[in-house]
Amino acid sequence: MSDKKSKVTDKASEIAKNIWLAGVGAYGKAVEDAQGRLEKVGMEPPKLFRELVKAGSALEDDARGALETTAAARSSVEERINRVRENFHMQRPARIEDLNALQKKVDQLTRKVDKLSKALADQGIVKAAAGRKAAAAAKNKVATKKAPTRKKASSRAKSTTSKRKA
Amino acid sequence: MKTKDRILHISLALFNDEGEADTTTIDIANEMDISPGNLYYHFKGKDQIITELFKQYEQAMSHTLTAPIEQPLSTDRSNVEDNWYYLYVVMEEMYQYRFLYHNLDNILQRYPDMKRGFKRLIQLKRAALYAICQTLLQQSVIDARDQQLLGLVDNMTLNLTFWFNYSELLHDRRPPHTTIHQGVLQLLTMVAPYLGDEQLSFYRDCESIYATMLEQTD
Numbered sequence: 051m052s053d054k055k056s057k058v059t060d061k062a063s064e065i066a067k068n069i070w071l072a073g074v075g076a077y078g079k080a081v082e083d084a085q086g087r088l089e090k091v092g093m094e095p096p097k098l099f100r101e102l103v104k105a106g107s108a109l110e111d112d113a114r115g116a117l118e119t120t121a122a123a124r125s126s127v128e129e130r131i132n133r134v135r136e137n138f139h140m141q142r143p144a145r146i147e148d149l150n151a152l153q154k155k156v157d158q159l160t161r162k163v164d165k166l167s168k169a170l171a172d173q174g175i176v177k178a179a180a181g182r183k184a185a186a187a188a189k190n191k192v193a194t195k196k197a198p199t200r201k202k203a204s205s206r207a208k209s210t211t212s213k214r215k216a
Numbered sequence: 217m218k219t220k221d222r223i224l225h226i227s228l229a230l231f232n233d234e235g236e237a238d239t240t241t242i243d244i245a246n247e248m249d250i251s252p253g254n255l256y257y258h259f260k261g262k263d264q265i266i267t268e269l270f271k272q273y274e275q276a277m278s279h280t281l282t283a284p285i286e287q288p289l290s291t292d293r294s295n296v297e298d299n300w301y302y303l304y305v306v307m308e309e310m311y312q313y314r315f316l317y318h319n320l321d322n323i324l325q326r327y328p329d330m331k332r333g334f335k336r337l338i339q340l341k342r343a344a345l346y347a348i349c350q351t352l353l354q355q356s357v358i359d360a361r362d363q364q365l366l367g368l369v370d371n372m373t374l375n376l377t378f379w380f381n382y383s384e385l386l387h388d389r390r391p392p393h394t395t396i397h398q399g400v401l402q403l404l405t406m407v408a409p410y411l412g413d414e415q416l417s418f419y420r421d422c423e424s425i426y427a428t429m430l431e432q433t434d
Binding site: 131 | 279280282283286287289298305308421424428
């Protein structure tokens with residue numbers, strides 16, 4: 051427990067150092083803010099002291115909260131980097147690695163389709179092995195036929211709406 | 217979405233597209249189809265909306281910019297490119313709140329608190345780019361030292377901060393992805409003289425993507 055705590059404080063002091071080095075001064079910000087508030091209100095010393103303590107503990111909460119959010123922020127940045135990378139790879143001139151990666155994906159998809167069609171066949175009416183195979187093939191045919199017609203229909207719908215708009 | 221969040225969302229869109237100066241709270245209420253009184257219940261004027269939007273931006277941007285300072289984005293030379301992708305991430309985030317940059321001097325003059333926040337963000341931006349360059353140096357991707365390195369970091373920060381203004385002055389409005397991509401390309405152009413051959417191929421890819429984008433827009 052205490053070990054974990056010291057780890058957290060280590061991390062905290064390192065972050066603080068980084069921030070300080072960066073000339074940002076998040077700690078400075080809170081003090082600055084508190085000072086600004088105090089100047090505005092013109093508070094007497096005892097109240098000022100209480101206010102400072104309050105600001106201090108709020109600061110502590112902020113710092114603790116910041117530690118928790120850094121992990122989330124990090125993963126969000128990494129996630130976005132991954133998205134940009136994918137996007138970039140789609141746009142750049144194709145390389146052998148890209149083609150290989152694509153081939154791998156196609157292979158994976160093919161395996162999935164095979165599995166799915168097998169599952170479909172298994173679910174279907176239990177027939178003789180040969181009949182099952184034929185049924186699966188027929189189902190596949192229907193599926194492949196269906197897709198393009200649906201596409202056509204939607205593109206037709208689109209073109210009519212755009213005509214209507216015009 | 218709560219009304220308060222919707223107000224912020226719509227305001228951001230209007231500020232970005234129509235300009236902050238030209239957008240009134242009445243415009244925002246109209247766009248949302250709510251009464252100005254309802255809007256007033258959540259925000260006592262445009263000032264509060266802008267302040268709140270800036271708070272959002274400051275928080276999001278601080279988190280993004282802290283990432284490379286805390287821990288290098290690339291572990292070794294094999295994923296150096298992650299550093300370049302990160303530049304897209306930063307620019308995309310800036311683009312979401314571009315109204316701030318389009319009217320920067322004016323806004324900062326009106327909101328002293330925001331000025332302080334914005335200065336911190338610039339420092340943080342600088343620190344993030346410095347951290348990236350340090351990592352690249354340690355991984356022997358670039359070779360620049362001392363003053364050269366600091367100069368490079370400042371130039372990159374400057375470019376990153378004012379890219380949208382420059383781009384709009386030069387090209388008027390362009391598709392966002394073109395603006396952002398060219399911005400990153402521009403940053404890389406600054407790093408390019410310090411890069412080895414290996415990393416230059418990434419730079420060449422960036423160039424050719426940009427060329428394709430221009431062909432598509434014309």
